[in-house]
Amino acid sequence: KNEVEQSPQNLTAQEGEFITINCSYSVGISALHWLQQHPGGGIVSLFMLSSGKKKHGRLIATINIQEKHSSLHITASHPRDSAVYICAISGGGADGLTFGKGTHLIIQP
Amino acid sequence: NAGVTQTPKFQVLKTGQSMTLQCAQDMNHNSMYWYRQDPGMGLRLIYYSASEGTTDKGEVPNGYNVSRLNKREFSLRLESAAPSQTSVYFCASSISRRGTLGGYTFGSGTRLTVV
Numbered sequence: 001k002n003e004v005e006q007s008p009q010n011l012t013a014q015e016g017e018f019i020t021i022n023c024s025y026s027v028g029i030s031a032l033h034w035l036q037q038h039p040g041g042g043i044v045s046l047f048m049l050s051s052g053k054k055k056h057g058r059l060i061a062t063i064n065i066q067e068k069h070s071s072l073h074i075t076a077s078h079p080r081d082s083a084v085y086i087c088a089i090s091g092g093g094a095d096g097l098t099f100g101k102g103t104h105l106i107i108q109p
Numbered sequence: 110n111a112g113v114t115q116t117p118k119f120q121v122l123k124t125g126q127s128m129t130l131q132c133a134q135d136m137n138h139n140s141m142y143w144y145r146q147d148p149g150m151g152l153r154l155i156y157y158s159a160s161e162g163t164t165d166k167g168e169v170p171n172g173y174n175v176s177r178l179n180k181r182e183f184s185l186r187l188e189s190a191a192p193s194q195t196s197v198y199f200c201a202s203s204i205s206r207r208g209t210l211g212g213y214t215f216g217s218g219t220r221l222t223v224v
Contacts, residue, residue, distance in 0.1 A: 004151070033212060042217035043199060086151070090213075095159060095206060096142045096167065097213060099151035 003027055006087050006100035014108055019074035021103045023087030030091025032070050034061050037084045037102070046072075046085075077107045111135045115200050115216035122190045122223045130185040130219050132200030138214070140203045141183035142167075143175065145196040146218075152199065158183055159206045190223045197221070 005024045013019055023032070034046040047054050047061040049070065054061050058077075063070040074081055084104050088097040113134045122128055134141065139160045144152040154167030158177040172194060174186045183202075187194060200216040 031212075035215075043201075043215040045212050045214065048212040088152075095140075095165065096144075096154045096157050096201075097152070099153075101149065101151045 004100040010104045012106045017077050019077050021072045023070045025068050025089050029089045033088045034072050035086040079107045082106050113214050113216040119220050133182045134202040138202035138204050142201045143185045144199045192223045195223045
């Protein structure tokens with residue numbers, strides 16, 4: 001049973017395009033997290049959401065608690081945005097985070 | 110500019126060898142975690158420590174042991190390494206259990222290969 005599902009698994013886009021990555025989950029949560037991992041790199045926390053919407057630079061994250069769904073948007077995408085984006089939930093009855101499998105994003109110049 | 114520090118960054122072991130992965134945080138976080146990351150799978154929890162003096166099993170604890178040495182340090186030990194333990198290991202910390210306050214901070218990872 002996969003409590004966190006992400007789509008798409010892989011996404012290739014051209015520089016400047018608007019990017020959307022989706023995350024659905026099946027249990028009650030206290031927060032949803034969006035994380036970024038560059039190839040061979042560590043994991044960086046982008047957002048922690050419990051309701052509504054957050055924005056940081058060109059990144060926007062939204063969550064709909066009733067529908068158990070979150071989206072991560074990237075505006076004016078750039079090749080340096082190429083990374084794996086990971087959705088994770090906390091407070092779903094377990095300690096720590098429960099992770100999705102990640103979305104591998106490539107932005108071509 | 111520390112946060113969560115993991116050592117070593119890379120390690121190659123022979124089957125049956127033992128080793129300890131070290132993790133330290135300087136943010137005064139209460140909870141610490143060890144995860145493994147394998148291709149095609151999400152990160153999975155190995156062990157966690159909700160607070161100093163406590164440790165608990167996560168989803169995939171077999172073959173591992175942990176020690177919460179003090180509030181700062183949480184180590185992961187492989188007593189007899191197996192090829193199935195080839196993975197990238199991440200340590201993480203959070204100020205509160207379940208990370209509801211302030212989120213999570215991750216280390217840079219340890220890439221372990223068991224041959």
